[in-house]
Amino acid sequence: MHSDLVISQADRRPMYLQIMEQVRRRIAVGDWAPGHEIPSIRALAAAVQVSVITVKRAYLELERAGIIVTRQGKGSFVAESADLRTRLQHGELDEHLSSAIEVGRQLGLSPTHVEKRLRELWDQKAPDDAGKKENER
Amino acid sequence: MTDRVIEVVGVEKAYRFFRLGSVSLELEAGQIMGFVGPNGAGKSTLMRILMGMIRYDRGAVRVLGHPIPEEQASAKRDVGFVSEDMRLHGNVTLAWYMKFVASIYPGWDAAYADVLLRRFNLHADQDIKALSHGERVKAMLLLVLARRPRLLLLDEPTTGLDPVARHEILTELMAVVEDERRAILFSSHNTQDVEQISDQITFIDRGRIIDSSDKETFIDRWRRLHLDVPSGVTLPSLQDVVETKTSGHIAVVITKAYSPAIESIYQRAGAQVREVQRMTLEEIFVANVMSNRREAER
Numbered sequence: 001m002h003s004d005l006v007i008s009q010a011d012r013r014p015m016y017l018q019i020m021e022q023v024r025r026r027i028a029v030g031d032w033a034p035g036h037e038i039p040s041i042r043a044l045a046a047a048v049q050v051s052v053i054t055v056k057r058a059y060l061e062l063e064r065a066g067i068i069v070t071r072q073g074k075g076s077f078v079a080e081s082a083d084l085r086t087r088l089q090h091g092e093l094d095e096h097l098s099s100a101i102e103v104g105r106q107l108g109l110s111p112t113h114v115e116k117r118l119r120e121l122w123d124q125k126a127p128d129d130a131g132k133k134e135n136e137r
Numbered sequence: 138m139t140d141r142v143i144e145v146v147g148v149e150k151a152y153r154f155f156r157l158g159s160v161s162l163e164l165e166a167g168q169i170m171g172f173v174g175p176n177g178a179g180k181s182t183l184m185r186i187l188m189g190m191i192r193y194d195r196g197a198v199r200v201l202g203h204p205i206p207e208e209q210a211s212a213k214r215d216v217g218f219v220s221e222d223m224r225l226h227g228n229v230t231l232a233w234y235m236k237f238v239a240s241i242y243p244g245w246d247a248a249y250a251d252v253l254l255r256r257f258n259l260h261a262d263q264d265i266k267a268l269s270h271g272e273r274v275k276a277m278l279l280l281v282l283a284r285r286p287r288l289l290l291l292d293e294p295t296t297g298l299d300p301v302a303r304h305e306i307l308t309e310l311m312a313v314v315e316d317e318r319r320a321i322l323f324s325s326h327n328t329q330d331v332e333q334i335s336d337q338i339t340f341i342d343r344g345r346i347i348d349s350s351d352k353e354t355f356i357d358r359w360r361r362l363h364l365d366v367p368s369g370v371t372l373p374s375l376q377d378v379v380e381t382k383t384s385g386h387i388a389v390v391i392t393k394a395y396s397p398a399i400e401s402i403y404q405r406a407g408a409q410v411r412e413v414q415r416m417t418l419e420e421i422f423v424a425n426v427m428s429n430r431r432e433a434e435r
Binding site for chain 1: 167168169272288307308311314315317329333334335336337351352353356357413
């Protein structure tokens with residue numbers, strides 16, 4: 001099975017995180033539907049030229065997060081869960097919010113302050129009611 | 138029956154100006170081990186011991202289950218060895234060598250050899266003498282890869298190659314371990330190649346193995362911490378910290394066993410953790426070698 005995952009040497013994140021991220025992306029954008037068979041660990045390792053142990057680690061963590069399932073002797077598949085895409089999208093959002101929280105902490109800001117700031121920025125980007133409704137749909 | 142392809146236990150070998158050992162090492166089927174060390178660290182010596190080419194003074198060696206050197210002939214039927222100083226000689230073509238190797242090894246896969254010729258951009262009727270360094274290395278690799286041996290021992294396979302040739306070779310090595318019964322031990326001082334494709338990594342320096350672990354553990358555990366150290370604060374000395382550089386109110390610390398607990402220890406002592414960085418394998422390797430040498434000289 002061909003895979004189009006690309007690992008970057010210049011990316012500062014470890015390779016297993018890059019692989020996890022790209023698998024999540026494939027699922028979040030709908031390319032890999034629930035139940036879709038994903039490449040075997042060794043096939044993916046050979047395709048992206050990254051060690052087997054690294055791909056194994058990425059798959060293990062994806063399994064732990066309930067994103068993929070591995071069936072002995074059958075291969076690995078995207079988990080059959082109805083809300084998987086939503087969960088992945090929320091996960092992506094949480095990641096960005098977490099880094100914002102981290103920065104807020106380093107600057108010594110309170111949660112209320114950060115919340116208020118988020119609200120302000122949100123309103124700046126979507127100033128009219130029409131925009132809000134569009135987002136809520 | 139284990140699926141260990143290499144077992145080295147307490148091997149020692151003394152030369153007049155160099156001593157190897159005691160070295161212990163294990164490699165399991167389905168894995169790639171990167172063997173990293175400075176020039177003259179003992180990488181080639183150990184590879185030659187595995188091939189039965191050098192007698193060792195003490196210890197035990199098994200390759201594919203066969204005791205070495207006693208059963209080296211049986212082991213070598215399924216081992217492919219390529220080393221930097223091996224040369225293809227004579228006024229012959231690559232095709233001549235391919236025929237020659239095919240006549241010795243029944244496992245020769247002629248179809249795969251043709252695929253490799255194309256992938257490596259080599260021509261069978263090329264004169265061996267006319268090959269460039271990169272082509273010569275690829276030709277030697279072709280001659281062992283097409284035998285499909287269970288174990289590949291590659292001494293500096295990517296040294297002196299251009300990025301394209303390196304990429305071609307790494308791709309073929311990864312294809313080898315798609316078969317989980319096969320394994321590769323390769324030495325290199327190109328830590329980027331090692332970091333990319335190895336499952337296991339072993340550091341060797343001055344004839345001794347100074348560290349050996351799976352790659353993910355290495356990359357996870359070694360971290361560099363940047364600290365702000367206010368006046369009057371002394372950093373506690375921690376066991377797994379291998380290096381501390383202090384300048385003014387700033388300290389940079391390297392640990393080989395990072396956990397968030399380390400951050401709280403420094404914070405409780407009054408220092409501020411500014412940043413925790415991961416390290417490349419090259420940085421880990423150098424810090425590892427330097428700290429081991431300091432330890433040895435103490």
